[in-house]
Amino acid sequence: MPELAGIHHVKIPVTDLSRSLDWYGRVFGLKVTLKFPDADGVERGAAGEMPGLGPVLVAFRENPQAARGCQGFDPVSFAVQGRADVEAWAAHLDAQGVAHSPLIEASIGWLLVFNDPDGLELHLYSWAAHGNDHSARPGYGRSVTSTATGTDLEGSTS
DSSP: OOOOOOOOOEHHHHEEEHHHHHHHHHHOOOOOOEEOOOOSSEEEEEEEETTSSTTTTEEEEHHHHHHHHTTTTOEEEESSSSSHHHHHHHHHHHTTTHHHHOEEEEESEEEEEEOTTTTTTEEEEEEEEEEOOTSTTTSOOOOOOOOOTTTTTSSSSS
16 A cells, blocks of 8 residues: 655634634644635635644634534644653643643553633643553553554564
């Protein structure tokens, strides 16, 4: 099969484009680089860059029905390096008045959970592992061995 070259963009449905662009700008440093006017001239879409995401764009589209349907769902987890970075994000969210979870020891790394203005659940997840095995806990991940490669998802051979 052909190989993918990465993720081009992530599109998030919103109920109010202006409010969301402001919020993502304050919280994540979003810099809008593209706007998408509809046939009537009204801009109902935009996309931009967020520090740390490299060339991946984050796009937003006014679609109230889709935004309501995504409330409480977590379609994307943004990566940070380690526990200290998750803690720094918690302090940043506090400064921005954004309610968030306590620091969570997730399946592999450290996690912080919060919502955007439309109730979309966002995750900040650390690349660094905490080293604790939570695989017996309901809702936590378990390593799966690939029959094609003989390695699990964390790179260990079986």
